[in-house]
Amino acid sequence: MMSALTLAVVLLSAVSLGLLGWALRLRRKALEARVFRDEPAVQESREMAALRDLLASLHERCRLAQDRAAETEHELAALVYAISHDLRAPLRGIDGFSQAVIEDHGRHLDATAQAYLARVRANATQINAMIDDLLALSKVVRAPFRPETVDVSTLARSIAVELSASEPTRPVRWEIPANIVATADRALLTEALRQLLANAWKFTSARDVAQISVCTLPPDPEYPGGTVYQVGDNGVGFDLQYAGRLFGPFQKMHSPEEFPSGRGIGLALVQRIVRRHEGRVWVDSAPGQGARFSFTLAGDPTVAELAGVPSAERTTPLSAAHGAAGAPLSKATTV
Amino acid sequence: MSAVAERPNVAPGKTILLVEDNPDDEALTLRALKRNGLSHQVHVAHDGVEALDYLFGRGAFAGRDLRDQPTVTLLDLKLPRLDGLEVLRQLRADQRTRCLPVVILTSSREDQDLVQGYGYGANSYIRKPVDFHQFVEAVRQVGSYWLVLNEDPPRNAS
Numbered sequence: 001m002m003s004a005l006t007l008a009v010v011l012l013s014a015v016s017l018g019l020l021g022w023a024l025r026l027r028r029k030a031l032e033a034r035v036f037r038d039e040p041a042v043q044e045s046r047e048m049a050a051l052r053d054l055l056a057s058l059h060e061r062c063r064l065a066q067d068r069a070a071e072t073e074h075e076l077a078a079l080v081y082a083i084s085h086d087l088r089a090p091l092r093g094i095d096g097f098s099q100a101v102i103e104d105h106g107r108h109l110d111a112t113a114q115a116y117l118a119r120v121r122a123n124a125t126q127i128n129a130m131i132d133d134l135l136a137l138s139k140v141v142r143a144p145f146r147p148e149t150v151d152v153s154t155l156a157r158s159i160a161v162e163l164s165a166s167e168p169t170r171p172v173r174w175e176i177p178a179n180i181v182a183t184a185d186r187a188l189l190t191e192a193l194r195q196l197l198a199n200a201w202k203f204t205s206a207r208d209v210a211q212i213s214v215c216t217l218p219p220d221p222e223y224p225g226g227t228v229y230q231v232g233d234n235g236v237g238f239d240l241q242y243a244g245r246l247f248g249p250f251q252k253m254h255s256p257e258e259f260p261s262g263r264g265i266g267l268a269l270v271q272r273i274v275r276r277h278e279g280r281v282w283v284d285s286a287p288g289q290g291a292r293f294s295f296t297l298a299g300d301p302t303v304a305e306l307a308g309v310p311s312a313e314r315t316t317p318l319s320a321a322h323g324a325a326g327a328p329l330s331k332a333t334t335v
Numbered sequence: 336m337s338a339v340a341e342r343p344n345v346a347p348g349k350t351i352l353l354v355e356d357n358p359d360d361e362a363l364t365l366r367a368l369k370r371n372g373l374s375h376q377v378h379v380a381h382d383g384v385e386a387l388d389y390l391f392g393r394g395a396f397a398g399r400d401l402r403d404q405p406t407v408t409l410l411d412l413k414l415p416r417l418d419g420l421e422v423l424r425q426l427r428a429d430q431r432t433r434c435l436p437v438v439i440l441t442s443s444r445e446d447q448d449l450v451q452g453y454g455y456g457a458n459s460y461i462r463k464p465v466d467f468h469q470f471v472e473a474v475r476q477v478g479s480y481w482l483v484l485n486e487d488p489p490r491n492a493s
Binding site for chain 1: 357359360363366441442444464465466467470
């Protein structure tokens with residue numbers, strides 16, 4: 001009885017173990033089959049997850065960068081206000097009290113002392129003008145940007161009329177063909193053209209007949225960005241070797257004895273205006289050979305395409321901080 | 336410019352309140368007023384609170400005869416304690432001072448200050464020139480306009 005029971009238990013156990021082993025084998029096979037079958041899907045979902053993570057981190061970095069840009073802009077505005085208001089007060093003191101010494105004690109001062117005080121005042125005046133220049137620069141960077149179709153020919157011609165009126169006796173041949181148009185912020189483009197034409201006007205002053213032209217050129221393969229606008233003159237020109245910082249504020253190519261007016265702010269303004277259009281500006285010149293300033297008023301379309309910027313967003317350049325880093329681009333330095 | 340400018344024909348009782356915290360600017364403004372024969376008619380307040388105390392006859396100026404208000408107030412914008420715009424806002428909000436002529440006289444040429452200054456009811460906005468000759472000339476013109484040419488608001492309107 002006992003042995004029969006034992007036998008039955010042993011047999012049952014053996015059958016159960018066999019069944020269990022078979023089931024496990026089946027299950028392993030099924031698992032293997034499924035893993036094999038589903039492998040691409042698993043890999044794909046892993047990639048998706050990685051992409052999602054990457055996207056999320058890019059979004060986060062983008063948000064941080066925007067925060068930082070807003071912060072920088074805020075600080076810039078505060079700095080500009082401080083410059084505008086607080087730096088002028090001590091300058092007024094320097095100028096005013098120098099003048100007070102001249103007025104109240106001038107009779108006790110010799111000619112040299114009087115001349116020194118005049119220099120003190122001239123320097124105060126110059127710093128004041130430089131503050132104005134810096135404010136003009138910051139205004140160009142912060143001004144609202146409203147692109148529209150601008151008649152460049154009419155604009156350039158009206159600036160030419162203004163310049164001619166400032167020295168009516170100067171023989172200047174203006175070459176400004178009709179129908180030059182651009183998509184640009186009118187106020188900013190006006191300022192840029194005014195600076196470029198005023199430069200051309202100034203640096204052709206020694207020519208028997210000055211020639212100043214405005215024209216367009218087909219897109220430059222080296223600097224994609226649509227139509228190239230060019231302001232050319234037959235003035236004194238300059239050596240490109242020394243033009244590396246031409247577009248920086250207060251950079252001058254000529255000595256004050258040669259050209260006393262100007263503090264080297266015009267091209268810095270031009271460059272920042274062009275940047276706000278996502279364009280580029282460069283110059284071609286040689287001593288005695290005049291100068292040709294070229295610029296575009298749009299970004300490189302292929303870059304925008306690669307970056308995946310929707311075309312509607314491309315018409316408005318990013319914030320003022322955009323493109324602020326890096327050396328000013330000029331053909332002078334890159335060629 | 337001659338050292339002694341023509342003295343404008345200012346009627347007696349016409350005064351200027353100069354609100355200016357910077358002692359150098361105060362000295363230069365007084366000098367410019369003196370050049371134009373106007374310095375004896377000036378009261379100086381050195382911050383926004385002092386200016387309001389003077390105009391409302393309170394604090395150190397409690398009991399001041401408020402019929403004797405300045406013909407024109409030359410108001411700097413950046414002031415300790417209470418800035419110029421706030422001074423202007425409070426002046427315009429009070430029946431006694433809402434018509435007082437206020438000329439903002441400041442170093443700032445920021446658009447926001449111009450917009451806010453006029454928005455708060457400034458009668459004029461003058462940027463202090465750095466060049467002292469120009470400054471003297473600006474003060475001369477402000478003085479002759481507000482103290483001589485301009486008709487004061489009627490007393491009961493202030």
